[in-house]
Structures are given as structure tokens and as C-alpha cells.
Amino acid sequence: MFPVDYLDRKPLGNTGESISAIGIGTYGIRDEAKAIEALKHAVEVGLDLIDTAEMYGSGRAEELVGMVVRDMGRSRVFIVTKLYPHRFRNPEDSIRALKASLKRLGVNCVDLVLIHWPEEATPIERQVRSLEALVDSGLTRYMGVSNFTTEQLKKALISTTKHDIVVNQVKYSVVDRGVEGELLPFCIANKVTLMAYTPLERGRVADMRPLKELAFKYSKTPIQIALNFLIARPYVVAIPKTERRERVEEFKGALGWRLSYPDIQILERLNQSPQ
């Protein structure tokens, strides 16, 4: 059982900084002009965290985020990017890869860089050394991980020597709640922000009957119910993707209120697979 969290700006790890409870993802952009417009609108309305990766569109997503940042102003956007796991075999490779990302983004420094997923072949301690080198070199303000299990995250946390792991980005949605058993309680206890990816199940949550019923009750949409469920958890932020301005508005409507605890419990009883 998790207490209901009412914060619309969530703590970023143990940094004392806060980030929007809802940011925007950039995987699989189809219409670039519309995506840029939607991302700019998101920043305008306060959904000012953008998640990208060197992998997305083979670097093109970072270039598009760069266009958004150039138009909106660097200080208005919290930029998260992710590097391939093999970059973290040694500090030199990670620095070279992040410099290439920064060039595509058109910035001197990102706010947060993540290991996209753990590489089995490289000891976690060595991956963390390479992450720390990125903060030391001033190319990122903060560092974190993605797709790390609780065990892997534990190892990463004890491997740090001077900078904290502030985020673990993992899959989490109202119908895929595997993180709730062990990982989320561990993140809360250790002040690591859990960044929920694929929070809309690629749009499928919009058609689920229990979400539609709650949407009717709250005069909200099923998408807003699905996002509200996630951000009602302490230390959780969600990064839904859209390239449509009107859907950014819809995401924004998930902020500023919370499902009641009994209604959260109704959603907790849903099947684990999308209906």
C-alpha cells in the first residue's frame, strides 16, 4: 500500500530539485513538425521534462529535441537522454558518446543521462564509474539508470563514489505493475525517482472499461486516469509520448487532482494484462 502523493512536481532523487510529474517521451516520432509543436506546447504548459535517447531515430529524436530547446530556451527544459549500454565499458567511450548527443541536442550539458539498459558483460561498478565521469566532466548535471532490476539498482547505488543515481526509468503502467512489489518500495526508501515509461501501453489504456468508468466519474479521460494512477505514487513520474498538441493538453489534465484511495484500489484489482 502506497500513500497517495499529491505532488505535481516530484523530487529528483535526493537532489533537492523537483521535476514535472509528467514529462514527454520521444520514441517513434512520425511527423516531425507536429512533434516539435507538441513538445514546445508541453514546455509552455509546464510539462517541461523531455525524455530522449541516442537510439531514438538513430539520433534524430535528439536533434528534434534540440530544435525545441533552441526555440524555448535552454533553462526551460529538463533534458533526459540515454546512451547505449556499451558506452559505459569505460569513461572515455561514455564521454565521447555523450558529446555526440550534446552536439545533436545543441547544448553544452544535459540535465540527466541514463544507461539505457544494463549490460551483463560489464560489471555494474564499471558502468557507474563511466556514469560518474560524465558528471565530473560537466556534460550532465545528474546521472541515472534505466531497466535496472532491484538487485542491479542496489549494486549501482553501492558502487557510487561521488555522485548519486537519481532515477531508474522502467516500464510501469496501470496494467503492468510489476515494479510495485520490490522496485518501487526500494526506490522510495532510497530516494531514487522511478520514471515510468510506456505508461499508456501505447494508447491501449484508452479503451479499457474500468478506466472509462472512472473517467466518467471524474469528468476526465481514461488516459488521464491512467497517468493519475501512476503519479499518485510517491517518487513516480510518467513520460507518455505524443506528437499531438491536443494530447499534451490531455496529459496536463492529469495534474492538479488525484483519484481517491478507494478508486486507486479499484485499479489495483485490474488484470495484469491490457483488456
Ligand SMILES: NC(=O)c1ccc[n+]([C@@H]2O[C@H](COP(=O)([O-])OP(=O)(O)OC[C@H]3O[C@@H](n4cnc5c(N)ncnc54)[C@H](OP(=O)(O)O)[C@@H]3O)[C@@H](O)[C@H]2O)c1
Ligand atoms: N528506457 C526505455 O527502455 C524506454 C522504453 C520505451 C519507452 N521509453 C520512453 O518512454 C516514452 C513513452 O513510452 P512509449 O512511447 O513506449 O509508450 P506510451 O507513452 O505508453 O504510448 C505512446 C503512444 O500512445 C499514443 N497516444 C498518446 N496519447 C494518446 C491518447 N490520448 N489516446 C490514444 N493514444 C495515445 C501515442 O500516439 P501519438 O504520438 O500519435 O499521440 C503513441 O503512439 C517513450 O517515448 C520513450 O521516451 C523508454
